[in-house]
Amino acid sequence: DQQVKQNSPSLSVQEGRISILNCDYTNSMFDYFLWYKKYPAEGPTFLISISSIKDKNEDGRFTVFLNKSAKHLSLHIVPSQPGDSAVYFCAARNTGNQFYFGTGTSLTVIP
């Protein structure tokens, strides 16, 4: 059973606009969340993370928001650029140090 879910397999956004990628999880014991970006034929690369004690973490154009009561996190990219086109994976770690990944969302930024 998927403990981390990314319900949107794909998303298209115009260049310069905001991209919002969503992720839902079921396990309240998750204490650390990460986003990875993956280009075709390459391995995932770390993008940004957030601890469960925070509700927001910002790094340049990328911001991750965590809503623990809703068991939901999101990644905002502002402004979106064509180079951001990739598959984005949400991941979560539980207190037993096990990592769980979502199935990914393919983002296309249209020039």
Place this chain on the structure above:
Amino acid sequence: DAGVIQSPRHEVTEMGQEVTLRCKPISGHDYLFWYRQTMMRGLELLIYFNNNVPIDDSGMPEDRFSAKMPNASFSNLKIQPSEPRDSAVYFCASSLQLYTEAFFGQGTRLTVV
């Protein structure tokens, strides 16, 4: 450092054959992870090692799968016998600590026909 190196990049094999996937982690990283990526299930953690010792192999799907890390600079994942449903991209990753972000290799695309 060249990053995490995986070989081969692509592997096509016949059902029933043994398959060996190889990984060289980043030097100095104490943790090594094997993941499998499929369309249906996304990225799944199969097994991870700490200082060459397997810590959690609960993600290994069946006894047909085995992984070893004979030294700090090498790990392999074996599937014997392979089946068509094993077709996927297999990623190796390494990290300094369990709580730090992992660096992934480019993956091995396995096709079992």
